[in-house]
């Protein structure tokens with residue numbers, strides 16, 4: 282018995298490897314055949330680029346790039362070079378113009394073939410032309426469109442706020458009108474959740490659009506903050522200009538919960554000029570002096586609620602090169618405007634609080650204010666130091682290119698007011714939420 286069992290075992294041992302070998306052989310042959318077929322296909326595609334293969338794919342598809350550009354989704358990119366612009370159509374991608382080099386785009390997705398979808402638009406750009414950007418602030422507009430649409434000429438250029446070209450389309454397109462032309466002779470349309478511009482000379486026609494009427498703002502409170510502190514970190518309220526960080530949180534939470542729209546100064550300007558509509562519950566938030574406590578305590582709270590604010594920077598008190606803290610605030614939606622360069626000082630005894638701008642000679646004043654607008658990189662809004670204003674100060678700001686200017690007088694703003702003498706609503710630390718709510722509600 283033991284011998285026969287051994288023999289059976291040995292016979293099985295011999296049969297098993299033979300079976301494995303057989304299977305392997307069959308597999309190898311199959312792999313070889315598949316490989317040959319695949320190689321054959323590859324060869325065909327390589328030898329005849331763009332002929333037969335092209336006829337099998339939709340003619341509209343222009344590029345075939347298999348790179349993964351998903352890292353750009355949800356981010357802002359910069360174009361490294363001028364590149365083609367594509368319109369997303371039912372057939373695929375249609376080339377429709379070009380994109381300027383160095384333009385910034387918010388990217389919302391990718392499309393097969395190596396395309397990046399430009400957010401809130403019908404356009405795509407090639408991923409190969411995109412590079413990571415050092416800017417991250419994303420567009421967000423509060424403006425309400427007019428019941429009008431504009432149709433562009435067959436060719437038009439879309440520019441950013443500073444007038445830099447972003448893209449040129451060789452197709453006539455129709456957009457709702459968000460901003461009507463002013464001195465700049467350009468229309469504002471919505472693109473990438475922000476306002477971009479088409480020159481009025483590139484608009485073929487403007488026609489009425491069936492758009493439901495939304496209630497618009499008649500007047501807007503502009504809040505005035507100064508300094509912030511944290512009780513938990515041992516800070517105290519030196520005077521009413523100091524707001525505790527938890528009190529700020531409570532106030533911004535109220536603004537957020539009550540669905541107020543915190544507007545940018547550009548939006549306020551267009552509304553004051555009668556060129557755009559703001560939602561009924563609009564507000565603007567300003568912070569004077571750009572004290573370090575704004576960056577340290579207030580910025581994170583504004584970011585938490587996604588609210589815009591405006592910093593009035595005493596530019597001559599800042600390092601010659603704009604510090605990272607200011608840049609970071611701007612990238613987080615706390616825009617930078619001017620509180621003078623070196624005019625946040627006394628010098629005019631017997632006049633108001635004695636702020637220098639009251640009696641400064643016109644030329645030096647204009648130079649100072651222009652310098653401050655340059656420092657904040659295109660400023661157009663001024664905040665009078667100490668709130669001191671007279672004809673001399675107002676003329677200086679006007680001639681320096683100021684479009685809006687704020688005092689410390691109490692009140693709300695509305696179109697028709699002197700845009701260079703605008704009142705605000707002071708926020709006094711420790712006053713409680715009901716007083717705050719009453720001041721803006």
Ligand SMILES: [Zn+2]
Nearest residue numbers: 569570666667
């Ligand atoms: Zn000040």
